[in-house]
Amino acid sequence: MMSIGTIDTLDALETHVADLELRIARQASHEAVERLQRAYAYYVDKGLWGAAADLFAEDGTWEWGQSGVYHGPARICAALALRGPERLATGELNNHYTCQPIITIAPDNMSAKARWRSDMQVCKDGAASWGEGTYENVYVNQDGVWKIASLHFYVTVLWDYDEGWVFGNLPMDGPSETLPPDAPPTEVYGSLPDVYLPAYHYPNPVTGAQPETAVLPELSADAPDQLAQRIEALATRITRVEDQRACEKLQRSYGFYVDKGMWNDVSDLFVDDSTLEIGGRGVFLGKKRVLEYMGIGLGPTGPQREQIINHQQFQGVVTVSDDGKTARGRWRAFVIGGSSWAPVNWGDCLYENHYKKVDGVWVMDKLHAPFTMYTLYKEGWHKTTTPNTRPESFPPPPDLAPTVVYLTYPNYYCEPFHYPNPVTGKIAPPPHPAAGGVAPMRAMPPGDA
Amino acid sequence: MSADRIAALKARLTHMENEALRREDYLAIIKLQRAYGFYMDKGYWREATDLFCEDASYEQGVDGVYVGRERIHEMIVKLTGGNSGPGLPFGQLHERFQLQPVITIADDGNTAQGRWHELSMFGQYGESAEWGDGVYENRYRKEDGVWKIASMRLYINFVAPYEGGWATLKSVEGDWRSPALADFPPDRPPTDVYRPYPDVHVPPFHFTHPVTGKAVA
Numbered sequence: 001m002m003s004i005g006t007i008d009t010l011d012a013l014e015t016h017v018a019d020l021e022l023r024i025a026r027q028a029s030h031e032a033v034e035r036l037q038r039a040y041a042y043y044v045d046k047g048l049w050g051a052a053a054d055l056f057a058e059d060g061t062w063e064w065g066q067s068g069v070y071h072g073p074a075r076i077c078a079a080l081a082l083r084g085p086e087r088l089a090t091g092e093l094n095n096h097y098t099c100q101p102i103i104t105i106a107p108d109n110m111s112a113k114a115r116w117r118s119d120m121q122v123c124k125d126g127a128a129s130w131g132e133g134t135y136e137n138v139y140v141n142q143d144g145v146w147k148i149a150s151l152h153f154y155v156t157v158l159w160d161y162d163e164g165w166v167f168g169n170l171p172m173d174g175p176s177e178t179l180p181p182d183a184p185p186t187e188v189y190g191s192l193p194d195v196y197l198p199a200y201h202y203p204n205p206v207t208g209a210q211p212e213t214a215v216l217p218e219l220s221a222d223a224p225d226q227l228a229q230r231i232e233a234l235a236t237r238i239t240r241v242e243d244q245r246a247c248e249k250l251q252r253s254y255g256f257y258v259d260k261g262m263w264n265d266v267s268d269l270f271v272d273d274s275t276l277e278i279g280g281r282g283v284f285l286g287k288k289r290v291l292e293y294m295g296i297g298l299g300p301t302g303p304q305r306e307q308i309i310n311h312q313q314f315q316g317v318v319t320v321s322d323d324g325k326t327a328r329g330r331w332r333a334f335v336i337g338g339s340s341w342a343p344v345n346w347g348d349c350l351y352e353n354h355y356k357k358v359d360g361v362w363v364m365d366k367l368h369a370p371f372t373m374y375t376l377y378k379e380g381w382h383k384t385t386t387p388n389t390r391p392e393s394f395p396p397p398p399d400l401a402p403t404v405v406y407l408t409y410p411n412y413y414c415e416p417f418h419y420p421n422p423v424t425g426k427i428a429p430p431p432h433p434a435a436g437g438v439a440p441m442r443a444m445p446p447g448d449a
Numbered sequence: 450m451s452a453d454r455i456a457a458l459k460a461r462l463t464h465m466e467n468e469a470l471r472r473e474d475y476l477a478i479i480k481l482q483r484a485y486g487f488y489m490d491k492g493y494w495r496e497a498t499d500l501f502c503e504d505a506s507y508e509q510g511v512d513g514v515y516v517g518r519e520r521i522h523e524m525i526v527k528l529t530g531g532n533s534g535p536g537l538p539f540g541q542l543h544e545r546f547q548l549q550p551v552i553t554i555a556d557d558g559n560t561a562q563g564r565w566h567e568l569s570m571f572g573q574y575g576e577s578a579e580w581g582d583g584v585y586e587n588r589y590r591k592e593d594g595v596w597k598i599a600s601m602r603l604y605i606n607f608v609a610p611y612e613g614g615w616a617t618l619k620s621v622e623g624d625w626r627s628p629a630l631a632d633f634p635p636d637r638p639p640t641d642v643y644r645p646y647p648d649v650h651v652p653p654f655h656f657t658h659p660v661t662g663k664a665v666a
Contacts, residue, residue: 010458017465021465027472032659034550036659038549038551042654048651051658054660086633088649093647097566097568120569121580123615123647128615128616161614204564227459234469241469241472241476262466315483317480330487348544372490373542373570382611383578410539412492412493412537412538414491414493414535414537417488419480421496422477423478423499423595423596428493428496431491431534432532432533432534432536435534435535436537437539440602442530
């Protein structure tokens with residue numbers, strides 16, 4: 001029996017409010033974990049070893065490549081300081097661009113796990129190098145303060161900047177002799193030319209999805225003071241934030257799977273009426289053809305020795321529709337690609353993707369990825385660029401012709417922005433008629449754009 | 450009894466509505482800065498500078514402070530080759546990756562600060578290619594419910610040639626202001642006269658240490 005102000009009605013309202021409180025607290029934790037790991041990277045960038053070590057729990061652990069494991073903030077600080085003096089010395093560079101987080105907050109909001117990646121630009125003893133790798137970290141919520149419980153960085157590749165990856169791979173250091181670790185490496189592996197797949201802390205976001213929909217008592221619309229309506233409005237807002245995070249996870253997972261040639265997991269992010277269009281290759285219809293595109297066009301399944309195909313997913317602008325059924329995302333991919341048998345190149349790609357929610361799970365609806373630029377590592381983008389691909393560039397052939405024909409850098413193409421200007425609310429005009437040419441781009445009279 | 454419970458429910462809901470707004474604010478501010486980057490990539494200077502408050506300021510390197518949206522627009526056009534856009538001419542690459550945000554929203558929800566790491570790819574086909582590295586410490590302000598950029602401070606760390614990269618850079622001597630702004634002086638002098646890589650400069654942190662709560666400098 002439900003009636004105004006009865007205990008049953010209030011019980012139901014309180015159950016809903018408690019559920020929303022936990023969901024919002026977990027979203028706040030998501031932000032706190034982002035802050036924690038990004039702060040770590042900013043401190044490490046500048047040799048602020050003490051500040052970085054203070055982000056760890058008392059029993060926290062740190063493991064970097066084959067360094068072995070260090071226990072507790074004091075030992076972690078000492079291990080970090082093997083890289084150079086506090087605040088670095090003139091000429092030293094230790095950039096750790098730390099990106100592409102997949103953060104999973106535990107249902108009770110007391111712990112979290114996350115996969116991240118870092119690009120590292122380094123200069124030591126006058127030698128420039130670059131590296132890239134994956135984190136699988138654990139975090140703990142201690143009395144409302146999030147701390148790093150374990151940081152494990154898996155090195156994918158380190159290279160001599162002048163030579164590039166594949167040509168100039170550098171080995172990982174083993175455990176330090178001057179400061180031996182507290183425990184040996186937990187996993188023994190090599191960086192490029194070797195390959196290794198750090199285990200994912202989370203299942204495939206589509207095939208492994210377990211939508212977290214709590215079973216809640218029905219709310220009576222007659223509850224006092226419009227409480228049921230307020231709860232429903234708030235629940236919708238919280239769901240939209242969760243939707244955005246789910247779309248971010250989907251896109252970032254796509255990148256992590258492509259990195260390692262995990263074509264089945266890539267295609268599982270799509271459904272039977274999804275489409276994929278990358279560069280000028282045309283449109284592929286449905287998840288089966290996505291699998292063919294990847295497996296036939298890009299090589300065998302799984303990470304291959306002497307090969308790297310990093311598709312680093314950065315800078316997502318995700319917009320969820322008001323009804324929560326569809327979303328759009330503009331992203332970039334920073335590509336580190338090549339092998340001992342294929343060109344070694346940097347790639348800079350753009351996405352304007354569509355996502356949709358099917359049975360409570362966000363999936364890839366349309367992946368649309370116009371390249372901006374590809375260049376050979378040995379040359380650089382001022383000397384050599386690879387023109388756009390075409391339907392016949394490599395097999396398999398597409399189902400449909402390209403939806404847009406354009407030329408990559410040094411030419412100019414701007415894929416339209418899916419979102420209106422976040423401040424003015426206006427749709428961006430098309431490019432100036434002279435864009436991409438050599439004629440001067442003179443200011444156009446207002447209204448001409 | 451039930452009046453107490455209803456009052457408690459209302460208080461919890463009010464608190465959560467405010468909390469939900471913080472989550473939305475956080476995502477809106479991140480979107481704002483990332484949108485800035487995507488506009489800059491493609492030569493959409495007007496769209497990029499429309500993200501600023503009317504009275505916003507912009508400062509990069511040791512170029513000094515430019516005040517007001519129109520001044521910022523003019524400055525960005527000068528710094529990026531002088532074309533009005535929208536669009537880039539043949540051969541210009543201007544990729545500005547906006548990475549690693551740490552966003553701190555003020556308790557009143559009206560202002561915020563953000564630190565970002567920018568990785569750039571600059572180039573002119575047939576002539577030059579460079580990597581760029583910089584850190585932003587920006588301020589944001591909510592006006593009529595819309596987040597805008599109130600001030601942008603880009604601490605350029607290096608612009609290094611593709612060939613040889615950052616290892617080829619030498620310490621700057623004296624004035625390293627942008628030559629493109631020689632005839633376009635700032636409204637205020639630089640807030641911080643520093644030297645970029647290979648010297649070591651730590652851009653000040655707007656946020657306290659996430660665990661100890663202390664300032665990091």
